Amino acid sequence: MIAVIGGGIVGSLIAREINKYEKDVYLFEAKNGIGMGVTKGNSGIVHGGYDDPPGTLRAELCYMGNRLYDELSKELSIEVLRAGSHVVAFNNEEVSIIDEIEENAINNNVKEYKILDKNEILEMEPLLNQNVLKSFYCPIAGVTEPWEVAMQAARSLEINGGKVFKEKKLVEVNRKNNKYELIFEDASSYLADLVVNACGLYADEVAKLFGDNLPFIFPVKGEYFLFGKDIKYTNSVIFPTPTPLTKGCLVVPTVDGGFLAGPNARGVKSKKDFSTTAEGLLEVKEKSLKLIPSLDFSKNIVKVFAGLRPETQKKDFYIDVGEHGNVIHVSGIRSPGLTAAPAIAKYVVEFLITEKMHIGLRKREDYISHVGKIPHLVETNLNYWEKVIEEDSEAGEMICFCNKVTKKEIKEAIKNGARTVDDIKFATRASFGECQGSFCTSKILKIISEETHISPQDIQQNEKGSWIIASEVRSI
Amino acid sequence: MKYETDVVVIGAGGGGLAAAISASKAGAQVILIEREDDSGGVLNQCIHNGFGLHYFRKDLTGPEFKESLQEELEKTNVTVLKSTFVLEVTQDKKILFVNKNGINEIKTKSLVMATGARERHFNSLAIPGDRVSGIFTAGVAQKYINLQNLKPANKALILGSGDIGLIMARRLHLEGIEVEGVVEILPYPGGLERNVQQCLRDYNIPLYLSHTVTRVEGDKRLNRVYVSQVDENRNIIPNTEKIFEVDALITSVGLIPSIKPVEFVQTAPGFVTSNTNQTSEDWIFAAGNCTVVFDLVDFVAREGEKAGKYAALYAKKEYLPQELIKIKKGENINILHPSYIDPEEKSKLYIRVSKVFDKAEIVVEPLGIKIIEEEARPSEMIEISLKPFQDSKIKEIEVKAHGIS
Secondary structure, three states: OEEEEOOOHHHHHHHHHHHOOOOOEEEEOOOOOOOOOOOOOOOOEEOOOOOOOOOOHHHHHHHHHHHHHHHHHHHHOOOEEOOOEEEEEOOHHHHHHHHHHHHHHHHOOOOOOEEEEHHHHHHHOOOOOOOOOEEEEEOOOEEEOHHHHHHHHHHHHHHOOOEEEOOOOEEEEEEEOOEEEEEEOOOOEEEEOEEEEOOHHHHHHHHHHOOOOOOOOEEEEEEEEEEOOOOOOOOOEEEOOOOOOOOOOEEEEOOOOOEEEEOOOEEOOOOOOOOEOHHHHHHHHHHHHHHOOOOOOOOOEEEEEEEEEEEOOOOOOEEEEOOOOOEEEEEOOOOOHHHHHHHHHHHHHHHHHHHHOOOOOOOOOOOOOOOOOOOOHHHOOHHHHHHHHHHOHHHHOEEEOOOOEEHHHHHHHHHOOOOOHHHHHHHHOOOOOOOOOOOOHHHHHHHHHHHHOOOHHHOEOOOOOOEOOOEEOOOO | OEEEOOEEEEOOOHHHHHHHHHHHHOOOOEEEEOOOOOOOHHHHHOOOEEEOOOOOOOOEEHHHHHHHHHHHHHOOOOEEEOOOEEEEEEOOOEEEEEEOOEEEEEEOOEEEEOOOEEEOOHHHHOOOEOOOEOEEEHHHHHHHHHHHOEEOOOEEEEEOOOHHHHHHHHHHHHOOOEEEEEEOOOOOOOOOHHHHHHHHHHHOOOEEOOEEEEEEEEEOEEEEEEEEEEOOOOOEOOOOOEEEOOOEEEEOOOEEEOOOOOOOOOEOOOEOOEOOOEOOOOOEEEOHHHOOOOOOHHHHHHHHHHHHHHHHHHHOOOOOOOOOEEEEEOOOEEEEEOOEEOOOOOEEEEEEEOOOEEEEEEEEEOOOEEEEEEEEOOOOOEEEEEOOOOOOOOOEEEEEEEEOO
């Protein structure tokens, strides 16, 4: 059995890649949902690969990852919106940074770009700050929903004989002959021939269980505003010119028509600190208003949130075989980790496992590469939807009014393993809209309860402890 | 299947029920569409009394108010489609909807939007803190408690003193949930005075005026809410922080008119209408909280009744307004409804002043109408009735308020 520890986008895609060769792949996730850690709190950008420093693993895997997303979107039925990106300059100093980015792009072998002047940019992005002078435009950049990539990759395992385990936190590792005994917090244990550690923020700590010292990971928080769909602020991703630390605070169109402003970058002490702060939100507001002065912070906001980046001193990915063999550490996956993830998966299988570890892998002939998705009925054509309703009338019962999700879709998600309100939200978009679940959460709670016989008091918003209902008002 | 009708009413809350009844009584063929399994909208969960004093001249609970309308409706031949969701309204007067029986279309002559409002969510306030469960809008908490027999909290703080917030303070208290207080950013309560008395003072629940929530904390579930005092510009005053150890924050921070799926008529942010409830698209009428947020369901029903009548007359080609007069907000007026007046029909103006006055004079120019209002406050709507008038010199009407002693 090959074990992948960590069900974020990186771990899920690695597990999927290995599963193309080996049936017995187990994916272990500590949280109770796939893609709910670093993957969730993310800008969702598929970067162009033009600005990573040449010679880094980041640069090598980012452009390659970008190119892999077309195939991935077809195979995993995920949305990738190639909206393009601009890095915009407002003064001479920033213009010279654009020149440096162009040089960098050439070094990284990225050819898909254009340098645009003021008029060309404003024609494409009329709401951009009119003081813009120049932009580095990359048409192959885009956006996706990172958690969806991870969830669909995990689904591919279940279709192809692999297994996905949630709420499995690795606490102890014992070497037994050539194998590793993996012991989890719930006292369960598994024997693995090969282990991949893709534990995001915790990859350095998990590596220690295997006797390996990896570059220290420290969390860097990024805070965001999510805007609604009422106003179309930009057509593409807008970056300021980058600093050595980050790509800066951006304005990003999301796959489903909303907009993100953020992230800032602030080091924090705890890897569990996903809180937003007054200072951080103010910083994001001020910076993003410099890009799009008409961003409406008074009434157009859907929510604010924060994510954590797993940063290392070297600011590069660390992906290598552990000292004692049979374990691969995939660590320090900071930006552009989401973009690089499909390339990281191939790097692990085709380079590390095959070439470096000399493990002979043979492609499975019975591998099914296509993973379907519960169709979002409102996005299908009316004839198709009609037929679905004929077979199952619940396909005509609207539960989420904002994002138009039917009872059938919610029940399908439950069949696929959804047990919390957020499971439903990330699988179907129900409660993800402008009312933030005011109309549908109570109905979703009821449907989960009816389908799974979990009482409403025991249904969580997301993780254990995030209860919604305290008790019955009075027992009947 | 394709339907044809004179009038479609979307939304079967207080406004929509009244609209369907009156359109039917005016002789129109009517289809009433409701997305929930039952008619009544939010009335179903408002089990307290205080409804109906104006419309039925009786003190009713929400469900009783709805029942009264429902009984009226059953005497008509209105077709009611429940559990039915409108997907699209097109400019060629077609309404596409989905329900258990499939996807269907109605060709109509006129439409009444009675789609109500939704509660503004805490998340949109961008208040910093942890990602936690335990933050509910007042309406959601009310639905859990009153309709689903589920208690969403043990100890709660309420943000916003709108009527639903005040009513929920009492409701939570009566169901054994400790209510630590109601926090209001404004220097005066957002809801009706009678609710401040009957829901807070009667139960010794503190009201913190000029205060707001600055941070929420908890490990997975809410367990701490930070509150500070604010100055007149809503800036936080340092060293006034209070910490409330609660497992729920119930919010009543405003209602947002629901206009979907009609997006091709004038809105601000609700539907902009005339005194005959007509929108900028002459076949579409609108009534109730999808136009402006009303204090009382009585007003909503009254508006719905009027919208239904004019929609029916329009469908029968018996009502086509000639020239509309713009009516605009002047000094010290925050909300004014409607926005246009057909002078040949009577009007009811609904006004909210923009600040508290001990005594205010409301003036409608150039009609020369003046009324005196004691204790005028933004939370209480002021009504002014206008008779039909004929004066071709009047091109615009303005409503103003000023304090008098």
